[in-house]
Amino acid sequence: MTGIHKRHWPGDTDRPALALHCMMGSAGYWGPIARRLGGRVDLVGFDMPGHGRSGPWMEQPDGPDFHTAVTRIAASFIDRPLDLIGHSLGATVALRIAVAAPEAIRSLTLVEPVLFAAAPDAGQKARDHVIAGFLSQDRPEDAARAFIDVWGAEPFDALPLAARETMTRQIPLIAATDDTLSGDRADILRDGGLEAIDAPVLIIAGEQSPPVIHGIAEALAKRLPDVGRALVPGAGHMLPLTHPDQTASLIAVNLDRA
Template sequence: MTLSHDLAGQGPSTVLLLHSGVCDRRMWDGQFHALAEAGHRVVRCDLRGFGDTPVDAAHTHADDVRELLDHLGVERAAVVGSSFGGRVALELAVRHPAHVSALALLASGIPGFTPGDELRAWGGREDELLEAGDLDAAVELNVDTWLGPEAGPEVRALVREMQRHAFEVQLAVPEEFHPVTPEVTADDLAGIKVPALVAVGAHDLPDFRAVADDLTRLLPGARRVDLDWAGHLPALERPDETARLLAAFLAEAGR
């Protein structure tokens, strides 16, 4: 199955945008056309179980992404990943390194991460609400947890819509169709040799600042940027500033 996706731009370099686990490809509305106007061919997709992409089989997200790039005839792409999408980007760079020319990781997850107290508490509360059938409260928990102080009502409404849809799709998926998580070690991450941007928000959970520490240490080509205004979803909280940050990194990586 080919992931649902959008294309913009005709540039010689390709940029692939991978969404967070509380969003779908609509989270990139503020960067999608801006990066195309900066001279890139831009692809944004919905991973299985998000947006317009159903779950019809067991799958590995990084392999799905590689198959999408093959379908589009893209040999190499700079991959931008937000949160869960950052983890998928790292798995792609390990499993299919020839397809990745650069990595921009925004509040990224990391393979094999052990959550701290706050993240475990959030996960436990989400599980309780979903098991009780209180989808509204589970959605609000995620909106409140993952958006920083600069997210306005329209952004909160969009995340609410995207998260609710993801819950509705994923809760109906039979266990045999659940994603298969590939094993990726610290040594694997240290073997990623492409330029990397590691960005993290000051208002994010401590776990993700710890992940940024780990990625900055492990990735040989990493440059870290701390965003003093951001929560967990900077692409939605300050879309124009995030677009400029990504465009500048991609231009530097292209050189």
Template sequence: MILVENRGVSIAFEDHGSEATPRLPIVLGHSFLCSGEMWREQLPALEGERRIINIDFRGHGGSSHLSEPFTLYDAVSDVIAVLDELGIERAVWCGLSIGGMVALRATLEHPERVAGLILMDTDAGPETLVHMLEYRAMGAVARRFGLGPLLPSVARLMFSATTRREQPALVAEWKARFASVDVPSALLGLDALIKRDSLLERLAEIDVPALVAVGEEDRSLPVPFSRRLHERLPDSRLAIIPGAGHLSALEQPERVNEVITDFLASRFD
């Protein structure tokens, strides 16, 4: 794990693959409450062909715990700082959930740094009122009692019914990982998500190829959010992943790897 300092925060990342490959590098951005470990099933499928930069967002994984509020644009700055450290000018940005939200904002704020987008289980709109109320209630519980009491609810939001039924060991593993997340950092991350701005009216400005993928059973950001994103992006394709929920890359890795590698081969080889 390598660390880069940006605006007083240490950002952890892994650098996989060769600098010499002629293909564009890929930046991986994980979901809220996760870390770069979320991409463990994608790395073997990708790193033989491309350089892969796997980042832990601030407050997650090996990056600094947080005590001050931040926005998704601060997370964009963190990723740019990592790319600057590595001398990478342009890359394909792949993000799931908050990772996709960061990638979209990077494309609009730093278009010269983004060659393409892989947007998984994410959204370009503001937080819905229903989710805002639900997440604030969950935040209040976490602030008082920690994440433990919320783990069953979090698992239902993150994993499909299919995954919970057919892959109980995977769900149990990630429930334990969620339980170990620093609570103050998680609350600040939740606040950044709740307060995010809408990009819906700006999506037409994005002129890079995009893959929009979503778990068919995603409860956190259901299929209509991804369909809306796909319809508003000028150059995108949509893939719906059967049997997957919000953490589709973990739940159905073979199918996810297939749609990602097909997209990359068709647009960037």
């Protein structure tokens, strides 16, 4: 793993915030949301390894898995209580940090958290099986298509060639995170962990997202002491990109709660 590209949207220096992007995305999509927040927080993001302008992900035999590596990078940005925002995979990293160090969190906004272990779902297991099958057959483009056609902002075949090629290179990381997202290898759901988060939490979902997302939101909300839920009409999984006005407005609501 080489250099991590940091992004910064200046704002209130007394209100630090960290935003974590989704798999196959980059921190750049937080820019429109930061502008809509109007400087009320000093927002930082970074491109995960193998994403955006950061260096490639190269797993080492004795090194951390991808989810753990991203969590450690995110934690390195925290030196005082802050507002933590995450989308999809980034939301699971944010939740992992909040469970490990609840005192470091001023507010927690989870957009479409994909912690599948919280709400086992037959449809999601079938999707994982299809992607794993394509990868085992050395068909990464088909695996990327199967993933993006469910979780992307638009169909895989409608994307520019450069984007399709990048996603095809990144698709093995989806399988690499399965033990954490579906098996909870990081023990995010351990007894008493979610219950220890006393900061305001908001879970945001897109109305048109796969049913597993709504099951996860419900399961997490049952255990969090101070939690709200929001549904964005007409939105799917990539709502920070497709619905920045609504996403920013909901983040602002949770910032106000803190």
